Amino acid sequence: MIFFASFAGSLIPSAHAAEAKKTYVIGTDTTFAPFEFQDANGDFVGIDMDLIKAIAADQGFEVRIQSLGFNAALQALQSGNVDGVIAGMSITDERKQTFDFSDPYFEAGPMMGVAANNDTIKSYEDLRGKRVAVKTGTEGATFADSIKDKYGFTIATFDDSTQLVDEVKAGGSVAYFEDYPVLAFGIAQGNGMKTVTEKEPGGSYGFAVNKGQNQELLQMFNKGLANLKANGEYDAIQAKYLSADGTAVVGDKLSKWDVIWTSMPAFIKGMGLTIYYTIVSLFFAFILGLIFGSMKVSHNKVLRGISTVFVDIFRGIPLLLLVSFVYFAIPQAFGFTMQVWLAAIIALSLNAGAYVTEIIRGGIQSIDKGQMEAARSLGVPYQTAMRKIILPQAIKVMVPSFINQMVITLKDTSIMSVIGLVELMQSGKLVIARTYDTFTVYLVMAIMYLIVITILTKIADRLERRVSRG
Template sequence: MKSLRVLLFTMSLLLITAVGLPGLSLYASAEPVSEKTYQIGTDVTFPPFEYQDASGNLVGIDMDLLEAIAKDQNFKYEVKPLGFNAAVQALESNQVDGVIAGMSITDERKQKFDFSEPYFDSGVVMAVRKDEESVKSYEDLRGKKVAVKTGTEGYTFAESISSKYGFTIVPFDDSAQMYEDVKTKNSIACFDDYPVLAYGAKQNNGLKVVNEDQRELGGTYGFAVSKGKSPELMEKFNAGLANLRANGEYDRILDKYIGANAEVAAQQGRMELIIKSLPALLEGLGKTLLYTIISLFFACIVGLIFGFMKVGRNKWLRGLATVFVDVFRGIPLIVLAFFIYFGIPQAFDFTMPLFLGAVLTLTLNAGAYMTEIIRGGIQSIDHGQMEAARSLGVPYRKAMLKIIIPQAIRIMIPSFINQFVITLKDTSILSVIGLVELTQSGKIVIARTFASFDIWLTVALMYLIVITILTKVANSMERKISRG
């Protein structure tokens, strides 16, 4: 019991520290020059428009344009790197004021969003492995698989010709995954916006563009805000964009990333790449542990409440606890995350902090399992012990606290350890709502380096080391409690 109290005390301190930590989410901001701070959603794996450099800064055409426009128009902003799909959903649910993420202006999107004047004219091209020689035209795709990124012009174009040329579409959420599918020969080719594929090929991502001079007509990119909202932000963006075009800054930004003299990343050795990537990955690991500990702290409280309700004598409370467990064990974690972070704020028109959305999701999910762990532990104790205590005049609550629960804790410890490990790994799923933890940090690094094998191996080893250490510590604690 002493070890258990030490554990709870430590978790409490971590919780207090975490709540007070500023900047739990990765963002970049302009200099504060006005009272209003606009929240801007963006992608994190879409070079050369937005990506994270080796120093951890968000850079790219979109990021430089936004910074220059904010400086020109004197407004303050914070960038939320959510990923494209999450950024669009955040805009729909009013979690952000605007989105700049290489977002094509389409008639369908105009029904939900207001767009700025176009700031880039794109086009769709096809790419294959650098050593692939069998694909020269769309006819060569027949009977094969083609990778695309959801929500892009490349996806729309591939879908429009897939039946004509007889190929199967394989959708991915980010460009790096799409490229890897082609490099590993699971798909024969991919479709994406011309500047993105051309930039990647120049940075040695292992692909080459097919028929570069015959790219398909694509859409234009625009800055988006929710329909009828933030007109002042849209006015500032358009005015700033016009000024950048007039003074030549717009052209300088484009030339920096996709011009003839655009910088090409220096080739790095395997160990050099891993060492330079470690700071970002360790920061992601720290957030993974932080969210896990905080969520399990609250999940234990929730589990205790509903666990006692399930073993109590009140049938209404037992029924309520059963519903809680069935609901939050039955809903997949990714669906629960979307519902809590995007669905609820949209329905009730308020903004939910990412920190709260992530912790609430993990707490409810883990709390349901904790409830069953506690119920099972208590009910595993021989009923005769409670009957003996009651026959000796010991009150029900005192008998539960002094006799049943101490024995149940010893039985529950292995399950608690297992739930800790599960929740630690479940944090990776929350990257879908923009949480930059260890897995998402790996994706961001890969988007810049295109080194999937090295980075995913490093991430896997980091998870393995941490989980092994935690398991050993927890097993030692279990032995001490059992002897006590």
């Protein structure tokens, strides 16, 4: 009887088991090691990543991590495209006006780093008349701004932590300020930097949600954090990435060939996605171009005016601004969420569609007007004459321009990394955040872009010759 009851109970799921776990979209930076970065397997790891996953497991919900970059993550939170942000985010009074924060989960503090071979910068006094690099929104940026007048230096602001190191290596700045674990991680990775000052007092990191929203998620984070601290898992997560004295815990330094080899799957996947987004965007761009291009050569002034406005708007707005407006501004204004891939395709399609419109207009108008007049005099309807006489000839003229637009759109996909779209450029940024080997990663990506664009150009050239002969 007991066996039967147990067996029957195993077949009938409990109400709790039957209830699907709620999934929250969590925005993050993933270029802020050791708090958030991507490992060689493509998994998001780090103190923040392990912490939010452990809290989710403890509290019975699911998380979907969206890599955006710090500034983009905050904008995505404000627009409602993500439910919360965990990205080494300092709790400040100013931010409390916009966001609700969890209990603090890490005590931070900024430090100054300089090039390992720099023996002239030993204190803040040595910064007088020089330039230093900071990352937007960090403790380091706040601290540098608070002492810049006293020590007479200027500030250059960047979006990624790895860019600070690259800026100092390039000689644009003599030093950089960064939160001490991030700075220590880079030095341990052999990024060519060193510290010359002690850690300054800093604020605390917290998990953030929009003010007055997702309070259940915030409460679960606090409860889970308390549970992890009580059972020792919180300390274990920190010990995985930081030693007791605050220095970084990292594996063996990878050689350049190891960096290339371990990162190649990410590069190949990124290039595949780059080509995919290019093809999809050009498909919709061609439809838009065909519609508005036909309108632009129409005899109807209203249609020509609408087409002209379309071209002027989407050819006149920079693509970076356009995709930011589509992904951040529109959802915030109208109260809905948008997927990153959808925002990227919309922006790329509108931008390329404006140029394709002009390509089609130019191709149609390049055909002698006498051909249309002759067709019309023979009683051929305008649409039929356009479809069977004008367009077949115009396409031959348009092909070189279409090829050029294809190459431009493929390269423009790299701009989509600002909203966290994972394509080749974003894949490279994630690798750099882990390895600090900027030269090798950018060189590999440049070669991959060159190979793919060359292949596509050769294929398109052959297609052009075949069309011309036809």
